Amino acid sequence: DAKTTQPPSMDCAEGRAANLPCNHSTISGNEYVYWYRQIHSQGPQYIIHGLKNNETNEMASLIITEDRKSSTLILPHATLRDTAVYYCIVRVALGSSNTGKLIFGQGTTLQVKP
Amino acid sequence: DTEVTQTPKHLVMGMTNKKSLKCEQHMGHRAMYWYKQKAKKPPELMFVYSYEKLSINESVPSRFSPECPNSSLLNLHLHALQPEDSALYLCASSQDPGYAQPQHFGDGTRLSIL
Numbered sequence: 001d002a003k004t005t006q007p008p009s010m011d012c013a014e015g016r017a018a019n020l021p022c023n024h025s026t027i028s029g030n031e032y033v034y035w036y037r038q039i040h041s042q043g044p045q046y047i048i049h050g051l052k053n054n055e056t057n058e059m060a061s062l063i064i065t066e067d068r069k070s071s072t073l074i075l076p077h078a079t080l081r082d083t084a085v086y087y088c089i090v091r092v093a094l095g096s097s098n099t100g101k102l103i104f105g106q107g108t109t110l111q112v113k114p
Numbered sequence: 115d116t117e118v119t120q121t122p123k124h125l126v127m128g129m130t131n132k133k134s135l136k137c138e139q140h141m142g143h144r145a146m147y148w149y150k151q152k153a154k155k156p157p158e159l160m161f162v163y164s165y166e167k168l169s170i171n172e173s174v175p176s177r178f179s180p181e182c183p184n185s186s187l188l189n190l191h192l193h194a195l196q197p198e199d200s201a202l203y204l205c206a207s208s209q210d211p212g213y214a215q216p217q218h219f220g221d222g223t224r225l226s227i228l
Contacts, residue, residue: 031214043118043219044157045205051214087156091213100213101170104156 003027003090006108012082014114018075020090025069032091033064034102035073037084037110044087044104047073078112085109117141118220120205126138126226130194135223137205143218144189145211148180149204151222157204163188164211195227 005023024033032051036044042064045110048055048062050071055062061074075082087107119138127133137146144165149157162170163182177199179191187204188205206217 030213034216036219041221043206043221046216046218049214049216073118100211101159102157102217104158105119106156 004088004105006088007110011111012078018078020073020086023070024090027068027090033071033091036087039084075098080112115171120220120223128228132193135190139207143207143209145208149205151202197227200227
């Protein structure tokens with residue numbers, strides 16, 4: 001079962017910041033938070049990931065609360081091409097191995113409007 | 115553009131056919147993955163290859179047979195599939211199987227079983 005909770009849908013005006021929330025209250029200390037998005041008919045696209053600290057790259061920023069129970073993905077200037085399903089994923093270790101398993105939840109459908 | 119290439123993009127096959135899906139990456143990644151995605155559902159992990167050895171099988175039926183001929187290639191051999199196996203099959207790769215490494219996805223093979 002997915003370890004994250006996201007709103008099913010959100011709207012954002014083009015050019016404005018899109019803030020996508022995610023709850024992961026049962027996250028363990030060594031589990032990373034990953035964000036992916038999937039545009040229709042394409043494979044999931046990696047956006048960003050983090051453990052404890054806030055992270056920023058050319059696509060987005062990831063803000064993780066101090067208790068790590070929730071996070072927010074920020075797209076600073078949303079465009080129409082950012083319309084997609086956004087998945088927040090807590091990557092869990094599989095068994096005793098170091099292999100990280102991505103368990104996708106239902107995600108948030110972000111609609112960017114003109 | 116994705117750096118994980120999957121062929122074919124579309125495949126239609128009968129229940130008695132044998133076919134194979136192919137995945138290729140040239141990023142030097144040592145972990146490769148197969149996921150299955152049904153319509154309007156999130157992707158679900160099927161198999162993990164780590165350093166060319168099968169490390170994880172998520173209780174996938176034997177009519178799906180993965181193969182990793184070398185570090186750049188991953189195949190999924192299909193035999194005697196059922197109509198409910200119709201789905202988008204996604205391949206992904208990561209630098210290593212550890213959960214600190216992001217997975218990068220191809221755009222998938224859309225499979226239809228008649």
